[in-house]
Amino acid sequence: MITDPEAQEILEKELNHKLYIAEMQERLVAVTYYLISDDLYTVEHAIPELIKLINLLEKEQEGITYCIGKLDGISFKHRG
Numbered sequence: 152m153i154t155d156p157e158a159q160e161i162l163e164k165e166l167n168h169k170l171y172i173a174e175m176q177e178r179l180v181a182v183t184y185y186l187i188s189d190d191l192y193t194v195e196h197a198i199p200e201l202i203k204l205i206n207l208l209e210k211e212q213e214g215i216t217y218c219i220g221k222l223d224g225i226s227f228k229h230r231g
Contacts, residue, residue, distance in 0.1 A: 171207060171211050174207060182204075
């Protein structure tokens with residue numbers, strides 16, 4: 152069990168991030184496989200799944216932008 156609340160929060164965020172990436176990979180592989188192997192699966196079937204994938208990517212991008220935005224105003228030391 153993690154006792155440090157900050158470490159717990161970081162772990163939860165990272166696991167959530169990995170879940171998003173895994174979900175995106177799964178959707179992309181499934182759509183690609185179905186388009187290649189199934190004559191009945193058409194572009195019209197693929198489009199809704201690709202839209203969902205685009206939405207997931209946008210959410211991920213928003214999350215990254217939010218995390219970067221939280222760094223605004225923090226002083227960083229230059230290494231060199």
